[in-house]
Structure formats: C-alpha cells, structure tokens
Amino acid sequence: MFQSRDPYLELRSRYVMNGVALHHPVTIERGENAILYDVNGRRYIDFTCGIGVTSLGHANKELINVAEEQLRKLWHVCVMVMNYRPYVELAEKLAKISPGGSEKQVLLQNSGSEAIENAIKIARQVTGRIYVIAYENSFHGRGTYGYALAATGKYKPYKIGIDPIIPGVELIPYPYCYRCIFKQEYPECSLVCLDYLEKWFTYSRVPLERVAALVIEMVQGEGGFIVAPIDYVRELKKLLDKYGVLLVDDEVQCGWSRTGKMWAIEHYGVDPDILVTAKAIANGLPLSAVIGKKNLMEKTVPGSFGGTYGGNPVSCAVASKVVDIMLRDRLPDRAAVLGETIKKKLNELYDKFKLVGDVRGLGVMQAIELVKDRKTKEPAIDEVVKVVNKAREKGLLLLRAGLYLNVIRLHPPLTIEEENLEKGLEILEESIKEVEAESS
Numbered sequence: 001m002f003q004s005r006d007p008y009l010e011l012r013s014r015y016v017m018n019g020v021a022l023h024h025p026v027t028i029e030r031g032e033n034a035i036l037y038d039v040n041g042r043r044y045i046d047f048t049c050g051i052g053v054t055s056l057g058h059a060n061k062e063l064i065n066v067a068e069e070q071l072r073k074l075w076h077v078c079v080m081v082m083n084y085r086p087y088v089e090l091a092e093k094l095a096k097i098s099p100g101g102s103e104k105q106v107l108l109q110n111s112g113s114e115a116i117e118n119a120i121k122i123a124r125q126v127t128g129r130i131y132v133i134a135y136e137n138s139f140h141g142r143g144t145y146g147y148a149l150a151a152t153g154k155y156k157p158y159k160i161g162i163d164p165i166i167p168g169v170e171l172i173p174y175p176y177c178y179r180c181i182f183k184q185e186y187p188e189c190s191l192v193c194l195d196y197l198e199k200w201f202t203y204s205r206v207p208l209e210r211v212a213a214l215v216i217e218m219v220q221g222e223g224g225f226i227v228a229p230i231d232y233v234r235e236l237k238k239l240l241d242k243y244g245v246l247l248v249d250d251e252v253q254c255g256w257s258r259t260g261k262m263w264a265i266e267h268y269g270v271d272p273d274i275l276v277t278a279k280a281i282a283n284g285l286p287l288s289a290v291i292g293k294k295n296l297m298e299k300t301v302p303g304s305f306g307g308t309y310g311g312n313p314v315s316c317a318v319a320s321k322v323v324d325i326m327l328r329d330r331l332p333d334r335a336a337v338l339g340e341t342i343k344k345k346l347n348e349l350y351d352k353f354k355l356v357g358d359v360r361g362l363g364v365m366q367a368i369e370l371v372k373d374r375k376t377k378e379p380a381i382d383e384v385v386k387v388v389n390k391a392r393e394k395g396l397l398l399l400r401a402g403l404y405l406n407v408i409r410l411h412p413p414l415t416i417e418e419e420n421l422e423k424g425l426e427i428l429e430e431s432i433k434e435v436e437a438e439s440s
Helices: 007-015 061-071 085-097 112-127 144-149 192-204 230-243 313-328 331-352 381-393 418-439
Strands: 028-032 035-038 043-046 104-109 131-135 169-172 211-216 246-250 274-277 288-293 356-362 365-373 399-401 407-410
Touching: 043 418, 061 313, 085 104, 085 288, 085 313, 104 112, 112 131, 112 211, 112 246, 112 274, 112 288, 169 192, 192 230, 211 230, 230 246, 313 331, 331 356, 331 365, 331 418, 365 381, 381 399, 381 407, 381 418
Parallel strands: 131 169, 131 211, 211 246, 246 274
Antiparallel strands: 028 035, 035 043, 104 288, 274 288, 356 365, 365 407, 399 407
C-alpha cells in the first residue's frame, strides 16, 4: 500500500510502466554522502548506493563543482563527429589504471548493458568466432546480449516472454561453492566445475576453439556476491589462452575499489583481454567503458562502434575526477578496511542467528545468505523480505540478491562515516533478530 503522505508514489503507480520494479516504497528527495532523505524528511542510512553506483557518496561537492564547470563549457558534440578533451583524457586515465601490463584502448558508452554488448561485438569481430560463454546465476545487463548472457537463475523477471533472445550464447556453472551443483566441497573438489568446461562442455556443446569470449564477474553482483576462488580464475585464464578465447571481465558492479582493489580481478593476478565497467565510474551520471588490450582494439573496424551519447562530456569530466579522488584518498585501501569491519559483524550474526547460512564477499562488497535450515540450505526468501522491510522502518535501506532472492547484499558508499556504518549494521542485526524470533 502506498502511503497517503507521499503523492509521488501515487504518480509513479499511475504513470510509470508496470515493468519497472520498486524495491522500496519511498520517494527520495535528497542525499548527503551515506544518508538519504525522503519527501517527508525521513532519514535513511543508504546501504544500496543506487546498486553500487554512488561510491563517493550522494551530492559529492567536488563532483558537483566539476559537473558545473563542464556544463558551462560543453554539453554534447558526439565523439563520432569530432574530438573533445573530456573523452580522450578519461580514456587515457582508464587505460593507465586498468589491470595488467599491456597497453589498452577504450570505448565509452552510457550503461553497463551497452558496454557488455560492445565487448561481445569486439570479441566476435576481432576473433572471427561466434560463440560466447557466460555463467549461470550471472547478470550482464538488460540489453539483447546482456539478457542472453544473464542467466541469474531468475527466468522471471529477466527473460519471461522475450526468449529466445540471441544465438551463440552458452552457459556453464559458476563456482558457487556454497551451493555446488556437483555436490563437492572447496578446495577438496579439485575445481571439478572447471574440469567440466574442458572435458565435457567442449565435446558436448561447443568446441572451445570456436568460442570468441568467456564473460565472467569476479564477484557475482545480482547473483548474490559470490566470489570466484582465486585458483579457479587463474586456471580458467590458462585454459582460455590455450584455445584463444578472450576473457571478458565484467566489473560493472564489483569494480571501482569496492572489493578493496581498484578492480576485483587484481585479487587474482590475471590480465583480462577486455574489461567492462560502469555504475560507480561517474558516481551516478550515465557512463560506461570497455577497456581492451590495444592489439585487440586496434583490429576493430572504423564506424562499427560508437553512439550518439556515449562518453558525454559532463559524465567524462566527472569520471576523471572520480579517478583522481579514488587514487588521492586511497579508497581501495579504505574499502578493504571497512570490509573487515563489515565482515567481522556479519560473522557475529552468523554465530548468533541460525537464519544466516553463509557470509561472503570482498571489501565492502559483503553479503549474507539466509536459509531456513543450515543443513538443507532451504532459501529463507520470505524472511529476507521481512528483514529488508524492518530495516527500512528503522532507517536502513538494503538490497536483496541471489538465485532465490534470499541474499542481503551490502553496498554502502566507500566514503561512509564509521558511525553510520556501525549504526546500519546494528539495524541489520536488530531486524534479523526480530524476524528469527517471529519465525521460530
């Protein structure tokens, strides 16, 4: 039920299409760093960051100043028509901070979905191959390729009524060790899921020598903050190199310092062929990037990539400042420290409450998976909804995720004040405690 004191929810119900979901029935008026205020003046601690976007906080004054300055200079010209400084200056910065030692080139777009689509186009064009491999329980956006790649386990809502989408996409199991479909235990499993790719998939589905690229999230975002094991990723890269398959690293949600490194793949010591990023790149302005090895990007055909709005001057100027701030303030290091605080608290919740079945994550990108029974691991779907709703009533905004939507993921800004982080974690504990008591 919509609150009568919030007419904007009534307007949304009347004029915004039904296919756009609403997780929290509140209308936000303004924000200050890690705090949001609704139209009624109610205050919330934000553990959502607009789904991992506002990593430098809401209404960041340094970014506002940069945006205002660029708005007074140039709003738009289109990079396919003429060159402009913000685009090429940002491209240089992204190439220099990208992982690995090889030279890079950059394509800028508007969203993560567009960036993924272009990464696949690049892989197909430069390899001359058609097939692409992605992972079950993944998410790569809502574009055509993104829908085909994203198997998030949730046919509904992501694919209902619009499949089959595009040919040439094959899916394999992600190393979801808590729910291993091979019924193994890591690390004793000897990476049977990787064995499956080379010793079964390549014979029964598609030979790897016909595959253009494999797309992977180092930490699955919508999938529930599942962290790929380090040895899995390293052995995977060796296997892909053996067959000439490009590794496309989707850092749309897990990039930009969130895991305690600028890029999540830096935890693995692997150099991706193509890296895709968006979300936090411009702290909320529409922008995304495809960062690829120069020897690949140089092979693309002129005119086959671009777009009217991709790499908007204002978004690029803000993104350049985001890079500067993250490096200046050592935000990857801060994310690692904050992540330890969060993980310690979540482990305490695991010890206190039987509802908590698993704790996982990297940096501030932490999550808990709720289950009805730790032995059977039956997903506690309704309980997660109740926890999220109770937390909102207490002044904390949370997000769900996961194969069964039974995961609570934490997405606080990297600039969150310690007292707000601690208060948010206290509210989370209170909410779980109440729901577990009601469920027993």
